[in-house]
Amino acid sequence: MKKQFEDIQIELIQGDITKASVDAIINAANKELIGGGGVDGAIRRAGGPEVVKECDNIRATQGGCPTGSAVITTGGNLFAKHIIHTAGPIWEGGIKDEPTLLSSCYKESLFLAAKNEINSIAFPSISTGIYGYPIKKAAHVALKTIKELAESRHKIPTTIQFILFDDITYNNYVDVLTEL
């Protein structure tokens, strides 16, 4: 499914983000940048040792990537030239500022992409796997954040894909985008 907000094209695709043909993919990392399972494990395996090395350097020099912020590395062996790593919030029932932190992941990733002249990016569904954020709520935060940035004419990549792994996640994002 595709939808346009001002000059920003949003595409919802079901698949594996490590195969995306875009300038940069976003990784749903952890704040320590230590690597884990889920999409993080898949991206690190596909990207290879250069990606792991750059993450280790960032951890050594700046202590990691606080929840809601984003850092950039090479894409290593991926088609994508860059990986933007962002740490989403762990869902704790919605009382720990999770929506603001999740929105910040999308904003900071998009601003970092724009700063690096990146025009096309692909996001996974941040926080909705191991971190347990309810999918429909997370889809709403993700898509509304991008819609608002587009409407306020922020400089962000003009092609924004969401590459969603499973049927349930894909269908939830389609429902939310249809209504926005």
Ligand code: AR6
């Ligand atoms: N392509 C696209 N999406 C994927 C892929 C893939 N190859 N593999 C999994 N997903 P998760 P989180 C989906 O758990 O909730 C890690 O250990 C998955 O189905 O990867 O933000 C990190 O190191 C789900 O819809 O990320 C952190 O410690 C979505 O990606 C922690 O998990 C996100 O699930 C982050 O947890």
